[in-house]
Amino acid sequence: MPPKTALRQSDENAWLDWVRRQVRPAAVGGLRLGIGDDAAIVRPRSGWEIAVTTDLMIEGTHFRRGIDRPEDCGYRLAMRGLSDLAAMGAEPWMLFFSALWPKDEPPAWRRSVHRGLTQAAHAAGATLAGGDVSSGVHACFDIVALGQIPRGQALRRDGARPGDRIFVSGTLGQAAWGRQMLDHGHIPQNPRERSALRRCQRPCARWELGEKLRGLASAAMDLSDGLSSDLDRLCAASGVHARVDETSLPLAGPAGVGQNFLALALHGGEDYELLFTVPRRKLAALTQRTGASIQLTEVGEILPVRRARKSQPRLWLQAGNGRSQPLAPQGWDALRPHTRH
């Protein structure tokens, strides 16, 4: 008589079987071999390239158990990866999900995280194709997102040129405002607050916009760490400076309601909107191609680097009275988390 353990499926195998059952086979083209082997095998469309991005989501840093719902964690995690694909102009394709599961949560918690992740993947037309699992004290997730993009058409950070106009999609600072509500247990009192909380819990990456910007935007990236930090990076990559027009920023709320919406818009992270630059000669084409389907706001202009300014701040914030002051990157710094707003 064999020992009983011989007949018992391992915890890991049982979990992977469950995960596999959640995935719709053949949901996307090009997946030759999915979950269950040592690696997935994928094949891009002929003549297309692949965008690959990885994003960590850490308990205590990016979310807190007891405050964030597990479904929302999974959803937001997937959107983090999908937002990077959007920033490259790539079409969402595959997700790989590595999870360090907390030992003190039941399998139902893991399933909830997975459900949120799967919802986001389906919304984007992507499929889960693999990952890894382990267990520990604190949850730690890593999402890998693969997207497809026609050869040579990726949107990059390093193409912004002086005179290009700076655009953002949607509203800025909503997610950071929603995060404050969550952290302080504030129940939303009006549609504006509900919208901000929703944006924090269920952000929506802009992959459709990203695909439309191919051939139009001179540079693009996603707003994950806050405008002041992300625009600073775009300018550093492109070797340019920039002016942001304070009065043009699409704020999450009006002045005078006890909340500094300007600071949230400048430094608040996790909006997962797109930040991009467009040469003046392509502005008409931008309007034509994007239409009214999504809110786009011109928020400033790319400036040349003047010799005397080389050691000066890259970003300037211009107030309504025309005066400019330096805009320091004060958004999220992954290696200095205490700076978070």
Added chain:
Amino acid sequence: MPPKTALRQSDENAWLDWVRRQVRPAAVGGLRLGIGDDAAIVRPRSGWEIAVTTDLMIEGTHFRRGIDRPEDCGYRLAMRGLSDLAAMGAEPWMLFFSALWPKDEPPAWRRSVHRGLTQAAHAAGATLAGGDVSSGVHACFDIVALGQIPRGQALRRDGARPGDRIFVSGTLGQAAWGRQMLDHGHIPQNPRERSALRRCQRPCARWELGEKLRGLASAAMDLSDGLSSDLDRLCAASGVHARVDETSLPLAGPAGVGQNFLALALHGGEDYELLFTVPRRKLAALTQRTGASIQLTEVGEILPVRRARKSQPRLWLQAGNGRSQPLAPQGWDALRPHTRH
């Protein structure tokens, strides 16, 4: 005068600049855009497919600070991913490295992990192409490995058929033995012990063997969790049973030296050797193609599933006297870490 923070580079940007300087540009073909944008852009060879795998490495589970050297952690992490590529018969190509860095370690510790990782990548002809960073209390790493493989030639787990012979590369149980030495602070006393410790610290994934097995092996996977668990998974995927010949196993040491080398070989993980099956008619070709360059050992045979045995153990261990007993999967279970040997 701008505030001083305006001129200070963020910790994250400074770190990414350092990482970028470690990477040899154009070390591999097909990397269109590397570290520094929202995503990397990669392009496989025409007519080739891509293998994608992710592997977690968790402090307290897979390594311990103070016991494992940071260089070894980085090296072993890369080899985890490269070993999965080997199991698919894929050629190493790109690595993406997501790291939750412990706050109480200086940047030198991070650089050491990176150096180990880069050494392993170079040994395999792969390059670091991206990743993500965060910081927290405990280290948590995720390695993503991409490999290239000619269309349709990937080695899979599900192709083993009754009558196929089972092979393993190298020696089994060395890494688990080395782990015991590390954990107990045992200083190696002889070449055999030194070799086992080295295997634990600096495993060597078998990508060259994996590439040679294309078209020869009916099924393959890497030995990361222990033979009893990994062969069980291979048999489950292939819908077969298997017999392992106890006396044929390439043990890490001889009997009677106070160490159960058989148990280490059966259930010890992290050897990163290859486990594969070969149809009888291809045995001669196997010898011809692999030559004496690497130690390969035939350790058993794939068996059919008999109706009466359907609910019985998939694996049987046959002793030197010809008697068989069930072999339960007792290797590493990622969601039940207390079972680790």
